[in-house]
Amino acid sequence: MGFSSLIRSKVLASSSNYTQGRKGYKVCKITPHHMAGILSGEQCAKLFQNPNRQASANYCIGNDGGIVGCVDENNRAWTSSSSSNDCQAITIEVSNSSTVGDWPISEVAWNSLVNLCVDICKRYGFTLKYDGTKNGSLTRHNMFAATSCPGKYLQNRFQELADTVNAKLSGSTTTSSSTSSNKKSNETIAEEVIQGKWGNGDDRKNRLIAAGYDYNAIQKIVNQKLGVASSNSTTSNKKSIDTIVNEVIAGKWGNGEDRKTRLQNAGYNYSEIQSAVNNKLSGKSTSSNKKSNETIANEVIAGKWGNGADRKNRLTAAGYDYNAIQKIVNQKLK
Numbered sequence: 580m581g582f583s584s585l586i587r588s589k590v591l592a593s594s595s596n597y598t599q600g601r602k603g604y605k606v607c608k609i610t611p612h613h614m615a616g617i618l619s620g621e622q623c624a625k626l627f628q629n630p631n632r633q634a635s636a637n638y639c640i641g642n643d644g645g646i647v648g649c650v651d652e653n654n655r656a657w658t659s660s661s662s663s664n665d666c667q668a669i670t671i672e673v674s675n676s677s678t679v680g681d682w683p684i685s686e687v688a689w690n691s692l693v694n695l696c697v698d699i700c701k702r703y704g705f706t707l708k709y710d711g712t713k714n715g716s717l718t719r720h721n722m723f724a725a726t727s728c729p730g731k732y733l734q735n736r737f738q739e740l741a742d743t744v745n746a747k748l749s750g751s752t753t754t755s756s757s758t759s760s761n762k763k764s765n766e767t768i769a770e771e772v773i774q775g776k777w778g779n780g781d782d783r784k785n786r787l788i789a790a791g792y793d794y795n796a797i798q799k800i801v802n803q804k805l806g807v808a809s810s811n812s813t814t815s816n817k818k819s820i821d822t823i824v825n826e827v828i829a830g831k832w833g834n835g836e837d838r839k840t841r842l843q844n845a846g847y848n849y850s851e852i853q854s855a856v857n858n859k860l861s862g863k864s865t866s867s868n869k870k871s872n873e874t875i876a877n878e879v880i881a882g883k884w885g886n887g888a889d890r891k892n893r894l895t896a897a898g899y900d901y902n903a904i905q906k907i908v909n910q911k912l913k
């Protein structure tokens with residue numbers, strides 16, 4: 580059946596890490612796993628491209644809620660330590676939002692998990708039955724092996740997952756009417772977007788869609804509002820480059836693409852400011868202030884440096900060797 584239409588991207592697993600076909604079984608189960616780490620869907624899927632990994636999943640959901648397709652639904656992924664389970668199940672790796680405590684996951688990852696389960700159940704014609712045994716249609720990795728997977732947090736929400744998915748499957752009309760009454764106006768959401776409550780780029784898009792909003796319509800209002808604001812703003816309102824540089828370093832303008840968008844929306848020259856920031860930071864930071872790559876790798880795993888492009892930008896801006904640190908992180912997470 581290929582992949583769900585909900586995927587953000589495809590990062591296909593190495594053919595050494597899954598079995599072609601499902602040995603005659605048809606899909607009638609879902610098995611959510613946790614990554615035991617904080618990763619984007621793409622980062623997790625890339626691990627399954629290593630032919631020696633001996634593991635895979637049909638889907639990976641990142642901490643940002645992005646859904647990535649790894650193993651075609653027609654094939655049995657190697658995820659749950661059980662051939663008969665994985666022949667019947669679509670398996671889904673879900674990123675954690677923290678590596679301490681009970682392995683929590685983010686709400687956006689949760690929403691993506693719910694939506695993906697609804698989509699799978701609809702297409703294969705089953706509902707989620709969670710009875711705490713491997714006979715249900717919602718199963719756990721730790722039913723088949725001595726593992727903490729799917730983590731306490733997610734495990735405690737398995738019944739809620741089944742209930743939420745089944746409610747959406749049975750009452751699509753009730754759900755849509757109840758959500759429409761709960762929904763805010765596009766105008767209100769656009770204001771929230773401008774205030775930064777919905778993130779940026781793909782993150783913003785995924786979150787708005789997951790919450791049932793019309794991304795394009797809202798983005799249009801945002802652009803209009805920002806266009807009006809910038810044409811009203813005169814150069815006299817603008818701060819000096821030096822002031823902005825200090826604000827960027829103090830973290831007031833975010834990172835990476837977010838920073839770029841915000842600076843440009845406010846009428847500043849991003850390249851000019853970024854190079855001034857880089858100059859200032861490189862003059863300031865001495866190697867004696869720097870922590871070891873090992874220490875930074877631990878901080879990365881603890882979630883202190885964000886994810887994906889954001890992590891890369893922040894590490895690079897702080898003078899660290901992103902590739903070297905990411906390598907240590909990947910080794911530690913293996």
Ligand SMILES: [Zn+2]
Pocket residue numbers: 612613658659720728729
């Ligand atoms: Zn697992």
